Amino acid sequence: GAVVSQHPSWVICKSGTSVKIECRSLDFQATTMFWYRQFPKQSLMLMATSNEGSKATYEQGVEKDKFLINHASLTLSTLTVTSAHPEDSSFYICSARDEQGMNTEAFFGQGTRLTVV
Amino acid sequence: GQSLEQPSEVTAVEGAIVQINCTYQTSGFYGLSWYQQHDGGAPTFLSYNALDGLEETGRFSSFLSRSDSYGYLLLQELQMKDSASYFCAAGRRGGGTSYGKLTFGQGTILTVHP
Numbered sequence: 001g002a003v004v005s006q007h008p009s010w011v012i013c014k015s016g017t018s019v020k021i022e023c024r025s026l027d028f029q030a031t032t033m034f035w036y037r038q039f040p041k042q043s044l045m046l047m048a049t050s051n052e053g054s055k056a057t058y059e060q061g062v063e064k065d066k067f068l069i070n071h072a073s074l075t076l077s078t079l080t081v082t083s084a085h086p087e088d089s090s091f092y093i094c095s096a097r098d099e100q101g102m103n104t105e106a107f108f109g110q111g112t113r114l115t116v117v
Numbered sequence: 118g119q120s121l122e123q124p125s126e127v128t129a130v131e132g133a134i135v136q137i138n139c140t141y142q143t144s145g146f147y148g149l150s151w152y153q154q155h156d157g158g159a160p161t162f163l164s165y166n167a168l169d170g171l172e173e174t175g176r177f178s179s180f181l182s183r184s185d186s187y188g189y190l191l192l193q194e195l196q197m198k199d200s201a202s203y204f205c206a207a208g209r210r211g212g213g214t215s216y217g218k219l220t221f222g223q224g225t226i227l228t229v230h231p
Contacts, residue, residue, distance in 0.1 A: 006159075032217055043204060043221045044160065093159055097217040105150055106208075106217045111159040 003027055004096050006109025013084055013116055021079045021112045023050075023094030029074035030096035034106070035067075038091040050077040050094075084116040119143045121222035123205055128228045129195055137190045137225045139205035148208040149181050149188045150219065155201045163203075164190065192227070200229045 003026040013019050023033055031052045036044040048069055049057040056069035066088075068080040077096075081088055093111040121141045129135045141149065148167040152160035166172050166181035166188060178191040192199060206219040 034217060034219070043223045044206075044219075046218060046220065049218060095217065095219070105162045105165045106219060107162060108152075108159045113157075 004094065004107045004109040006094055006112055008112055009110055010113040011115070013114070015085055015116055016083055018080055018082045019084055019114060021081075021092055021094075021114075023077045023079070023096070023109050025075045025096045025098075028096075028098040030077075031074060031099060033071060033077040033094055033096045035069065035077075035079050036093045036095065038093065038111075044093065047079075050079075052077075081114065084114070086116045089114055089116045119207070119209065119220040121205055121207055121220060123203075123222040123225050125223065126226045126228070128230065130230050131195055131197060133195050135192045135195060135227065137192075137203055137205075137227070139188050139190070139222055141186050141188070141205070141207045141220075141222075143207040143209050143220055145209040146183075146186075146207055149179070150206045150208060151177075151179050151190045152204045152206060152221075153201050154204065154224070160204060195229045197229050197231065200227055202226050 005024045005026050007022045033050040035047045037047050038044045046059050047062045050069045050071040052071045058064045071077040091111050091113050094109045095106040097106050123139045150165045151163040153163050154160045163177050164174050164179035166179050171180045176193045181188040202224045204224045205222045
């Protein structure tokens, strides 16, 4: 199946600093990638849709100035958590679909566990 | 709004069969997916239904009824390693966004006992 790689798998940062998370589709191109957040014992919540070559689309309640998304190529999207605070500590997961194939399921990266201290 | 309902917990024994139901209310719906997630891990794709009916993939099967806005995941010959959280997710499209946007249910914690 299609492979989505996410890096780093975990990161600890100080409050007020910024953290960048990368999401790559390894064996297919994706004009659209999705970023989710999952707090402990909760479900995954869609944060934003990353669009190659254009602005990301954010879900209601997600601060676009805090969660910067860049989708500069067909295989890479990045999420930057700016001025991170302890309440931003969460599991961040990206997903993508192989838009050239017949399959329509979304594949997920390994996730990034962010801890802000 | 978008919402999916699934049971919060299910318990079963090894070798048994378990069915996890999911009802959804989602605009722009195009299909229902099922994902497995172990503690600390990312979701792993299990099954997908775009059309009504049953899809079988090994020990796992998934069913969809669009008219009833209902689906289920069937797990057969349960093994201890199947203990995990299971999420149904409705694929939805909206405006110019391509397919792939998912709304997740709250997840069902499956515990398999010896």
